[in-house]
Amino acid sequence: xxxxxxxxxxxxxxxxxxxxxxxxxxxxxxxxxxxxxxxxxxxxxxxxxxxxxxxxxxxxxxxxxxxxxxxxxxxxxxxxxxxxxxxxxxxxxxxxxxxxxxxxxxxxxxxxxxxxxxxxxxxxxxxxxxxxxxxxxxxxxxxxxxxxxxxxxxxxxxxxxxxxxxxxxxxxxxxxxxxxxxxxxxxxxx
Amino acid sequence: xxxxxxxxxxxxxxxxxxxxxxxxxxxxxxxxxxxxxxxxxxxxxxxxxxxxxxxxxxxxxxxxxxxxxxxxxxxxxxxxxxxxxxxxxxxxxxxxxxxxxxxxxxxxxxxxxxxxxxxxxxxxxxxxxxxxxxxxxxxxxxxxxxxxxxxxxxxxxxxxxxxxxxxxxxxxxxxxxxxxxxxxxxxxxx
DNA sequence: CTACCTTTAGAACGTTTATTCTTTAAAAGA
DNA sequence: TCTTTTAAAGAATAAACGTTCTAAAGGTAG
Numbered sequence: 535x536x537x538x539x540x541x542x543x544x545x546x547x548x549x550x551x552x553x554x555x556x557x558x559x560x561x562x563x564x565x566x567x568x569x570x571x572x573x574x575x576x577x578x579x580x581x582x583x584x585x586x587x588x589x590x591x592x593x594x595x596x597x598x599x600x601x602x603x604x605x606x607x608x609x610x611x612x613x614x615x616x617x618x619x620x621x622x623x624x625x626x627x628x629x630x631x632x633x634x635x636x637x638x639x640x641x642x643x644x645x646x647x648x649x650x651x652x653x654x655x656x657x658x659x660x661x662x663x664x665x666x667x668x669x670x671x672x673x674x675x676x677x678x679x680x681x682x683x684x685x686x687x688x689x690x691x692x693x694x695x696x697x698x699x700x701x702x703x704x705x706x707x708x709x710x711x712x713x714x715x716x717x718x719x720x721x722x723x724x
Numbered sequence: 725x726x727x728x729x730x731x732x733x734x735x736x737x738x739x740x741x742x743x744x745x746x747x748x749x750x751x752x753x754x755x756x757x758x759x760x761x762x763x764x765x766x767x768x769x770x771x772x773x774x775x776x777x778x779x780x781x782x783x784x785x786x787x788x789x790x791x792x793x794x795x796x797x798x799x800x801x802x803x804x805x806x807x808x809x810x811x812x813x814x815x816x817x818x819x820x821x822x823x824x825x826x827x828x829x830x831x832x833x834x835x836x837x838x839x840x841x842x843x844x845x846x847x848x849x850x851x852x853x854x855x856x857x858x859x860x861x862x863x864x865x866x867x868x869x870x871x872x873x874x875x876x877x878x879x880x881x882x883x884x885x886x887x888x889x890x891x892x893x894x895x896x897x898x899x900x901x902x903x904x905x906x907x908x909x910x911x912x913x914x
Numbered sequence: 915c916t917a918c919c920t921t922t923a924g925a926a927c928g929t930t931t932a933t934t935c936t937t938t939a940a941a942a943g944a
Numbered sequence: 945t946c947t948t949t950t951a952a953a954g955a956a957t958a959a960a961c962g963t964t965c966t967a968a969a970g971g972t973a974g
Contacts, residue, residue, distance in 0.1 A: 560750030720910030
């Protein structure tokens, strides 16, 4: 029996997220990826085959372990409370770092169909999540029945991407929370 | 007297914007920059010294010739009409392309202080522009006096960045306009 | 303890990249 | 027209990069 490998893929994915967030895809060189993860070069290519495939797998991991749990707040069917919980979780996860998926869309989106389609699916899922919450909130009477649910959902989806950018540049978390409150107030009943 | 150079720097800056938008900074290689601009290699390095300096100059040009004219709408002091004009101009300029400054912030912002500070100044200027318009609109009676101007301005600033991202992924311009209308409606009187 | 197989570490390789250098030719003044 | 000066084109260079290869070490089963 051979020896077992020392590295843990999930741990490495987490480290990879940090590296790609800090330096972008092209700015993250193999030398640093090897140095900062528990990887050895051969293990890396045995496991992933290429840097590009490694990015895809990292993005998949990021989607499942970071974005999906945050989106799940929207799929709890608790109306406005779900939306508020979503934004709180989102701001905590993104502050000072930004969103890896959005960063890869801006860096590689024009050239890479795989990433473009990951970005589109993510936006669609957000949009549907917001629609579900808003309709639920209308039934609960916490949101005006007069609003155009799809338009507000579109607006919220857009807003989330703005947060991803501002998270990189904002000085404090507070300004992000203030913007969220300003966003939700007008749709609430009284 | 020597011959004169055939290239026009402003034309080249415009071409550079396209290239950096399509392929990001690291993805745009000198080979393509030389091929798609009217440059020759020697002229490039005589004029700019390095690819990095070329990016800085391109960003400065982009800021002055693309972003500032759009922001100027906010500095016309026509209240809500200025904000609407701003968003229309912004959507037209960004649709299908995204914003070069925002892209460079996501790609290089963590490593490059020059770009980070360009991004911060841009956000500050947007924020101030929105505040001015909203206060003007309140005086004109087109916006409720009850709103928190700074919070709404923060929200609008955030929204603009979301547009920059969605412009890369959105299928149609229309959804961006819909989101804008949903955004402005609640602050208007009646 | 030994033999085997795999991981590890890092040297090596071939590309690609930004930058510099060289050659050719064009424009302008004498 | 001839000389001078500099632009244009692209070959050359050196560094950086992604990927592959090599040798040594380490764990496991017999």
